[in-house]
Amino acid sequence: MKRTLGVCYYPEHWPEDQWATDAAQMVATGLSWVRIGEFAWARMEPSPGTFTWDWLDRAISVLGEAGLKIILGTPTATPPRWMVDKYPDMLAVDAQGQPRKFGSRRHYDFSHLGYREECRRIAGLMGERYGSNPHIAAWQIDNEYDCHDTTLSYSDAARKGFQDWLAQKYQSTDALNRAWGNVFWSMDYDTFDQIDLPNLTVTEPNHPHQLAFRRYSSDQVVAFNKVQVDELRKHTDAPLIHNYMGRITGFDHWKVAADLDIASWDSYPIGFLSDRLEGTPEFKRAFLRQGHPDNQAFHHDLYRAVGKGRMWVMEQQPGPVNWAPYNPAPLLGMARLWAWEAFAHGAETVCYFRWRQAPFAQEQMHAGLLRPDSAPAPALAEARQVADEIETLASVGTAKAQAALVFDYESAWGWDAQPQGADFEMFRLAFAAYRALRRAGLNIDILPPDTADLSAYKLVMAPGIMSLSAPLRAALARFEGIALIGPRSDTKTDELSIPTPLGPHLPGVDMRVALTESMPPDDGIPLEGGGQFLHWFEHLEGSAETFVATAAGQPAIMGGKNLRYLAGWPDDRTFDQFVAGLCDALGLETKQLPEGLRLRDTETHRFYFNYAAVPLTWEGVTIPPAGVHWEDLR
Amino acid sequence: MKRTLGVCYYPEHWPEDQWATDAAQMVATGLSWVRIGEFAWARMEPSPGTFTWDWLDRAISVLGEAGLKIILGTPTATPPRWMVDKYPDMLAVDAQGQPRKFGSRRHYDFSHLGYREECRRIAGLMGERYGSNPHIAAWQIDNEYDCHDTTLSYSDAARKGFQDWLAQKYQSTDALNRAWGNVFWSMDYDTFDQIDLPNLTVTEPNHPHQLAFRRYSSDQVVAFNKVQVDELRKHTDAPLIHNYMGRITGFDHWKVAADLDIASWDSYPIGFLSDRLEGTPEFKRAFLRQGHPDNQAFHHDLYRAVGKGRMWVMEQQPGPVNWAPYNPAPLLGMARLWAWEAFAHGAETVCYFRWRQAPFAQEQMHAGLLRPDSAPAPALAEARQVADEIETLASVGTAKAQAALVFDYESAWGWDAQPQGADFEMFRLAFAAYRALRRAGLNIDILPPDTADLSAYKLVMAPGIMSLSAPLRAALARFEGIALIGPRSDTKTDELSIPTPLGPHLPGVDMRVALTESMPPDDGIPLEGGGQFLHWFEHLEGSAETFVATAAGQPAIMGGKNLRYLAGWPDDRTFDQFVAGLCDALGLETKQLPEGLRLRDTETHRFYFNYAAVPLTWEGVTIPPAGVHWEDLR
C-alpha cells in the first residue's frame, strides 16, 4: 500500500476566494487528504434547526475537485453556544463541583443524554447530506476524546447514569456491597440512589468504587461514539475514524475502536516531551527539538493495534505549538522524520496539523505548513520531500514483530485508584517495558488484554495487568516463547481486591506475591550481578525457579521455561539487560544502538531514525541529525 | 506491671467459622488483647433502629472464651449511609465550601448536634448491652480524631456553633472587638451572627479570629468525646481510651484526655517518616525501613503525659502500609523493636494493626500479622518473640525523667495563624528540642502548659509557648534546675496579641524581645564559637546575663541562673551543644550516641534501640540492625 500525506484545514477560517488557491497548493505539495469540519458546528447550524450547509458544500466541492480526498469531521467537540442555553446541565462538572463552562472546547458531559441525542441528529444530517459525496473518503467522529481530562464529570447526569449502570451491573446493593468490600468502613448502601460519585470524600473513596466510576465513564465515551457511528453507517461506507491523543488512558480505546474502522492519533512529539513525559533534565535537553525518541513509536504501535491494523496520524506537529509549557521549534528535518517513522510503523496516512497558522484565537501561536501570511513555514518543504520520497520508495509492506507488549486501560484505572507508590502509573510502567524492547532494536506489537493467541511472538511482556483475562491466560498456557509477566500483574481480582490464593496464577508455575513494597525514587533494590529495581518490589515465594535474584537473595525473576514473573520495576539499564538475556535465550538478535538512534523493520525495509541533534554512525553509515536512513531488506 | 500485646481484629470481615481459629492463633502468638467494633456501625444497626447485635455477641463470646481481653470500639467514626439521609447537613464542609462526602470514613461534623445525639444513643446502647460483659476489658471511643483533617469544618452547623461559643465567651461584641483588635481594618462586629468562619477571606483573617475558631473546634472534639464517655460510664468501669495519631495538633489532646482513662496512639513509624516528618533525603534514606528514630519516643512520652501516666499503642505498624507516598517493608526486627521501645517508654499494651490483611477496600495493601491468605506475615514471628521476651523480662518499672518539655496545642494554633516565617510550626520546633534532649541520652517527660510543679526535673524546655500559664509561671519562679524558655515563648497574650510591657515575663529576669525576624532555611544567624540559629531569631534586650551570644554579639541565650531564654531556633548540632552545656552545668550525664542508636532508661533497665540499618557498637556491645539490647540497672 502506498503511504499518503494530508493536512487539516478550516475553510471557515478563510475567505472563500482563498480556498481554491489553498487546494491547489496542497496538491502541489503532494498532499492527498484534507480534514475539515470538526469544529464548525456553529457555522453549520448557527441557530437551532437553521442550517447553512452551502459554504460547506462549496468547500467540499472546491477541495474535492482539486483532487483532494476529504476526511469530514462531525463537530460534536464544539457545540454552539445556543446548545448550552438549550441544555444548561450539559456542561461537565469538575471534581471540585464546579461546572466546566462554555468558552473553549469539549464543553459537554458524556453522560448527558440530551446532548448525545443532538450529536446523533447532527451526525445523521451530515451523513444524509454528505454520505455519498464522492469527495468524502473518510469521516472523523468528534475530536480527541478525553483531551483536557473530559472523560470524567461529577455532574448530576453522571451520578444518575452511574447509579443506573451500577444497578444494571450488580442487580442488588447486597451484591455491590460484597463486591466492593463495603463492610470495611460501614460503607454499605441500601439503595442504588445512595451511591454518590467518588469525589470530595473525606479520604480516598473505596477503590472498586473509583474503578466502577472509571468503567462507567469509559462506557459513556464508547456509547457517545457509537451513536454517531450508527448514524453515519446508514449513509456511508467510507471508513470511520477517531483521532486519539498521546498518553491518554482515560477511556478504553480498545472498546471505542471496536466500532470504528481506523485508529488515528495526533502526534505532537515536542509538545508531549515538554508536558507529559518523564525524563531527566539532561534527556529533555538532548531531545528538546526532536521529541522523545520512543514516544511516537509506542503510540504508532498502540494505535495500529487499537485500529485492528489500520492506523493514521491525523495531526502531525509541523513546528512550534502553543499549548506546552515551552514551545521550541523542531530541528529541521523532524517533520520529515516523524512522517517516515509513522509509515515504518504502519501508518497509512500522515496529516499535518494545520495548513495555515490561524492568526486568531487560542491556537494562533501553533505553527502550520504555511505562516499566517501564507508564506511557507519550514515544514512545508519537508512535507514536499516526504511526498517525493513516497513516490520513489516502493511499498514498505506490513510491519512484523517478534515481541509483544500487553496494554490494558482498566489496569491503568486500577492503579490510578490504588497506586500504592506515588510514582506508580500504568503508562509509565508499560512505556518503560516498551522502551527496553525498542532500544534492543526489536519490532513490537502492542496487544489488548483479551488477546487469545500469542503464537506469532517469541517474547511477550505483560507488566501491570491487574488480572489476566481468561483468553490471555489460556494463550499463555500454550505459549512457546518466553512471556515476562509483571511486575504487579495478576495480583488483583476484577474488582480490584486481592485474590485468595494469592496471585499471580501463571499456568503451571508455583509462585505468588507474598508481600509488596513501593520505594521512593532514590531507594532501589540492588540485584545480584548489578542493576536494580526502582519504585516497586514484590516478594515472591513458591517452588518455581529463580532466574535472577536480588543482591539479598530474593527472587527478581521467577517462573518456568515459558512463563516468568518480574518482581520489580527495573531501571532502564537493568531492563536492557533483562531483554538482552531473554532475546539471547530465544535466539532473537538485539542491537546496542547509540543514544538517539532507533530502527524499525517493515516487510521490505529497515528504517533508521536519528533522533539525536548530532550525526550518528552505525555499521558504517552516518546519519545526520533528524535524518532517516533506509535499507532494502530484500 | 507486666506489659501485654494485642491486635486489631474485624470479625465482620471474615466468615464466622474462622473466628475461633483466629482467636486460638492470637492466643498462641502470645497476644492478650483484641480490639474490635470501631467501624462496624452499619453491621450493628443496618437501618435506623434495627439492630443486629447477635453477630457481635457471638464474636465477643468466641474471642473472650479463647482467653482474649476485648477492647470494644464505638463505631462513630463511620456512620452508616442512612445517617446521611437522616441528617444531610451532618457532613463537614471543607475550607473551599464543599461538603466532605460519604464514601470513606470520618464523614461527620463535630459541630452537628443531631449526629452528636446519635453517637450518644449508640454509645448508650453498646454500654447497656456490653458494659458488664466480662470479656470487655476496655473501650475505645471513636477512632483517630482529626485524622484526614477533620477537626475543622466550615459548615452552617459550625458557624452557628461558633457564634454561640463566641457569645458565651465574650458576652458582647464590643468585648470581642476589643479583644481581637477589630478596629485594625474596620473589622468590628455589631452582632454575633455577623461573625463568619475564618475561611475564604480576601487576605488572611484576623489571627484571634482564627485562634478562636481553632479553640471552638477543639472544644467540639472534647464535647463530642465527652458525650460518649458520659454514656459509657453509666454502664461500665472498664477504662475508656481514644487512639490518637502522630503529629496531630488539630485539637487539644490534654482536654480530650481529661475525660478518659488511658491515652493510646497509632504508631506507623515508616508511614510517618514518609508522609509527615522533616528530614534530609539522606536521613530519610537511612531510616526508610525503620522510621524516624525519635518520633515514636516523642509520641510515647507525649501520650504518656496526655494519659496521665497510662499509655498504650493501639495500632502498631506490622509491615508496609497503604497510605504513605511510598510504602516499603520494615527492616526485619523493627516490629519487635517498636514494641519494646513503647514498653520502655511506659506503654502498658501494644496492639498490632491488624490481625489479617484485608483483601478488599481502601486498606487492602496494608499488611497485618497474617497475609490475606492467612499465611504468617513477617511480623507474626516478631510479635511471638516479644511475647516470649515479656515472659522472661521482669517488670521494667515506671519511667523516670530528668528532663521535661512543655507542649501546648493552643500555641500550635497560634503559630498556624501567625507563622511569621513559612517554616515555623509548633510540632517541628518542639520536636527539634525533644530530639536534642534524646540524642543526649536523657529520659524526657512531656508536660502540659498548665503544669504547676517542676520540682522533679533538672532541665526544662519550653519552646514556642504563646503565653506562659499562671501555674507554670509560678512553678518556674520556684524552679531550681535550669529552664530554657523560647524561642517565641511568652511573647503573646492569650488572644494572640503582643503584651505591653513586651514579653517574655520570666520571673526575676529583666529581659524582653525587642524585635523578631524569620529567615529562609539557608540564611542562618551564626553564633559566637560556632553553631547557628535557623528559621527564627529574636533580638533580646535587658539587663539579664548573656550566656551565649551570636557572632554579631547579640544575646543568643539570656537570663538568670534558673530561667534562661533561647533567642532562636538552633540547628541540630547547635541544639546538641546547648543541651550538653546545660547538662554539664546541672551535673546531668549525657551521651554522644552513634547515629541511629537511642537509649531509654526504665526504673530497672537501660534499653538500647538500634534504628540504623547497620550494626552499631556502643561501650563494647554490638547491637544488630533493628536490634534491642537491655541492661539491668539494679
Added chain:
Amino acid sequence: MKRTLGVCYYPEHWPEDQWATDAAQMVATGLSWVRIGEFAWARMEPSPGTFTWDWLDRAISVLGEAGLKIILGTPTATPPRWMVDKYPDMLAVDAQGQPRKFGSRRHYDFSHLGYREECRRIAGLMGERYGSNPHIAAWQIDNEYDCHDTTLSYSDAARKGFQDWLAQKYQSTDALNRAWGNVFWSMDYDTFDQIDLPNLTVTEPNHPHQLAFRRYSSDQVVAFNKVQVDELRKHTDAPLIHNYMGRITGFDHWKVAADLDIASWDSYPIGFLSDRLEGTPEFKRAFLRQGHPDNQAFHHDLYRAVGKGRMWVMEQQPGPVNWAPYNPAPLLGMARLWAWEAFAHGAETVCYFRWRQAPFAQEQMHAGLLRPDSAPAPALAEARQVADEIETLASVGTAKAQAALVFDYESAWGWDAQPQGADFEMFRLAFAAYRALRRAGLNIDILPPDTADLSAYKLVMAPGIMSLSAPLRAALARFEGIALIGPRSDTKTDELSIPTPLGPHLPGVDMRVALTESMPPDDGIPLEGGGQFLHWFEHLEGSAETFVATAAGQPAIMGGKNLRYLAGWPDDRTFDQFVAGLCDALGLETKQLPEGLRLRDTETHRFYFNYAAVPLTWEGVTIPPAGVHWEDLR
C-alpha cells in the same frame, strides 16, 4: 524643592491621651506629614447613617496643631460589616466561584455599583467636612488597588457589567465574534448576555476574551477611583493621591493616575524580594536584608511617570514585615538608604509605615518606627538622620534621564493570556531591560505606551509591547537616537491576534517575525561572540541589517540606524553587552559598577547606594554596607 518625611498613623488604634505625645515625637523626629484614616470607616460611620466624626476631628486637630500636615485617606478599602449586610452581593468572587468574604480588607467588587455609590457618599461627606480643613494637605483615595488580587472578580455584578461593556464596545455580537476569531472553535455568540466571564472553561478561554475582561476590570478600577476624585474635587484643592504597590500589573495605572495629582507607592524592599521577585538563591541570600537593588528604583521611575512627575513613597518599610514568606530585619542603614534613593529618583515625600507597631490584629508583627511598647525601633534614628540630612543638603533638583523604557499594562494582560512560554511575563521582561540600563549607571525614565515624543532620549527600549500605539510609532519614526524594540513587540493587533503582514511594523525597517519559539530556562540560544537568549527567540527575516547574530547565524538584533529589533530575551550579562554597545554607538557614558552598587544622578548631585552587605570601593571612595554617598555635580 525640599524633600520631606512622613509617617502613617492610626489614631483610632491608640488612647486619645497618647495622640499629642505621638504628634510631638513625630515632629521631633523631623517628620512633616502624617497619613491617617484609610481603614477607619467603621469608626467614622459605625452604623448606616450614624457618624462619629468627633474623634477624627480631634485627631486632625491634635496632629495638625503639632505642626504636621495630614494626608487623609478615604476608608473605602475596608467597608464596615454592616455594608455587607446591606449589599450581600458586593463581595468579589474568586476564579473558583467562591465569595471572598468579610474578615480582612479589600472585600468589595469593583463592579458593584451599589458599593461604588456608598464610596461616593463617604468621600463626599469627608470632603464636605474636611475639604477646607487647613491641616488636610493631601488626600489618599482607597488603599493599594489590586492588593490581594482584587481587580478581577467573577461575580454576577462583574458578568453583567462586562456584558454591557462589551455591548458598548463592539455594538454587535457579529463584530465581537469577528474581532475575537470566535469561529475558531464554534465559540460565536448570538447575544451579549450569552458571554460569560472567562473562568472555569474546559481549557483556556479565547485570548481576546481574556484580554477584554482584563480591560473591563481595569476600567472599573478607573471608574471606582474617579467617583471619589469627583466628589473630593468639589470640596478641596489639595492633591489627590493613591498608593500603588510593587509589581502590580492588574489594572492600568496610567489611566487611574490620569485623574489624580500625585502617584505614590508602598515600598517594601525586603518583603518584595522574598515574595515576588525572581533571583537565584545566591542573589536572594546576598540581598536578604537590603532588598533587590533595582526594584525600588524601577518603581520610583515608573510611578514618577505615572504621577506625571509627582511621586511619593506613601509607605516605606522600616523593619521586618509580617506578610512575606520570610521576614528578616533590614540591615542597619537601609531605612535611610531607601529614603535617599527615593529622593534621588524624584520622590517629594517618603512616609514610613507605620508610627507604632500595632500589638494586635493581622499586622502585629509588622515593625514601625516605634515598638508596641513605644520604645524606638531601629528605624526611628535612621528617619531622624534623613531628616537632618535633608536640612543640610540643598535641593537635589529634578531627575533627568538619557534612557527610556516603555511600559504597557495592556501588554502585560495580553501575555498573561498568551504567555506561550511558562516563564514569559511582562513585568519580568521589562524589569530585565530596566536592570541592564541601571547596571550601566544610566538614569532612566519609564514611558507610557502612547508616548508621542522621544526627543529627550538617546536610548529607548520597548520590550514586550503588544502593538505600538500610533503616537509612539510616529515618535519612533522621528527618533534620532537608537530605539531597541522587542522582543515580542508589535507582533499583535490590539485584539491580540497576529497581523498580516506580520509585525513588527517599524517605520522604514523591512523586517518581520517569521517564527516564534519559547524555551525552558536551561535551553538558551547561543549568540555569535558569546552571550545567549533565554526563554524566548523570534526568527526574524527581511532585508534590514543584522547587527548581532546568533551562533547559528540568525539575526539577534536587526533593523536600521535608529530602530532596531531585539529577537530574544538576553540573559543579564548579554543584556549588559547590548546596552554597552548601544551606549557606545550613542556616545553615552556607561559604568561597570560593582555588584550591589547603584547610582542615580539628580540635577545637582550624583548619588551612590551600596546595596551590598559589605563595603564597596568605587573610584577611590569606600561606601559602607547600606551606605549612601553623594557628590555635588555642580
